[in-house]
Amino acid sequence: MNTNVSYFNNIWIEPPIERILYRLGYRKGKTVLTKEQEEEIEKLIWEALSLCRPKGAFLILPILKRDEESVTIGEHIIKSRSLSKLLKYSDDVALMASTIGHEIIDSINNEIKKGNSVKAVTFDSTASQVADKTVEWVMEYINNTLKKEARRLTSFRYSPGYGDLDLKYQEMFFKELNLEKLEMSLTKSFMMVPEKSVTAICGVEKFEGKEDTNE
Numbered sequence: 001m002n003t004n005v006s007y008f009n010n011i012w013i014e015p016p017i018e019r020i021l022y023r024l025g026y027r028k029g030k031t032v033l034t035k036e037q038e039e040e041i042e043k044l045i046w047e048a049l050s051l052c053r054p055k056g057a058f059l060i061l062p063i064l065k066r067d068e069e070s071v072t073i074g075e076h077i078i079k080s081r082s083l084s085k086l087l088k089y090s091d092d093v094a095l096m097a098s099t100i101g102h103e104i105i106d107s108i109n110n111e112i113k114k115g116n117s118v119k120a121v122t123f124d125s126t127a128s129q130v131a132d133k134t135v136e137w138v139m140e141y142i143n144n145t146l147k148k149e150a151r152r153l154t155s156f157r158y159s160p161g162y163g164d165l166d167l168k169y170q171e172m173f174f175k176e177l178n179l180e181k182l183e184m185s186l187t188k189s190f191m192m193v194p195e196k197s198v199t200a201i202c203g204v205e206k207f208e209g210k211e212d213t214n215e
Contacts, residue, residue: 004059005177008141011054011098013133015045015126023125044119048126053101055182056138060094060204063087076172083158083201090203094142094153097177098134099184099197100127131196136171139202152207167191173199179202198203 015196021041033041065072070079071087104127113121126142135157143152159168167190171177174186185193192199 006058007181008056008138011134011137013049013052013130015049015138016129016133017042017045019126019129020045020122023129024122029212036102041122044122045126047105048107048123049130051104051107051123052127052130053103054089054098054130054134054137055101056098057097057177057182058094058096058138058142059091059176060142061158061176062092063090065097073172074176076176078165078167078169078172080163082163083165085152086156086158087203088149090154090207092206094139094143094202095176096135096138096157097173097179097182097183097184097197097199097203098131098138099192099194100131100134101177101183102194104192105196131198135198135200140182141204146204150206151204153202153204157202158183159198159200170199173209173214 013171024041061073062072063071066084066087068076068084069081071084071093072078073093081206108120108123108127111117113125137152139157146152158165160169161172170186170192174184179185183194184197187193
């Protein structure tokens with residue numbers, strides 16, 4: 001574990017209502033809801049939010065070596081052509097993690113058992129969007145600290161299991177960030193618990209006099 005990890009508890013996330021509704025299948029201008037339906041869905045969204053406990057952590061580490069096939073970060077050799085390409089202008093990386101806790105997951109499972117499908121689906125949609133917004137909050141915090149150094153995160157981020165970045169690299173995040181502090185754990189198959197948790201890696205690059213290279 002690195003002692004320079006920054007942890008955040010009790011992050012406030014405003015529920016992204018439109019994104020939640022979109023995930024539920026509602027399309028603006030096409031899906032028609034009565035006022036009562038809108039009020040009921042929004043009530044369920046806020047109830048779900050009250051069960052979320054957004055937390056996050058991050059750590060910035062230097063890139064020791066990079067070639068077309070892999071990137072070396074500390075003792076970790078990460079084999080991923082896509083990640084290597086993303087980091088081509090970076091000297092450091094940011095390892096990030098976020099979670100919204102166990103309570104909302106337990107509530108979703110309880111509603112499924114009780115047959116409350118509408119409530120369960122709305123809770124699940126809200127939880128997914130709040131989890132995404134939490135890691136975005138961490139990214140925004142990091143970017144604000146990097147501004148004074150004329151540096152920024154790559155706008156694109158990679159998570160284990162995405163593209164050619166193997167899921168096994170979840171172990172790196174747990175080791176470096178000590179995610180047990182956020183009440184997170186990792187299964188033998190590298191799945192995170194609680195389910196609505198996110199790990200991600202971004203490059204840290206200079207932006208002065210250089211166009212965005214995150215595509």
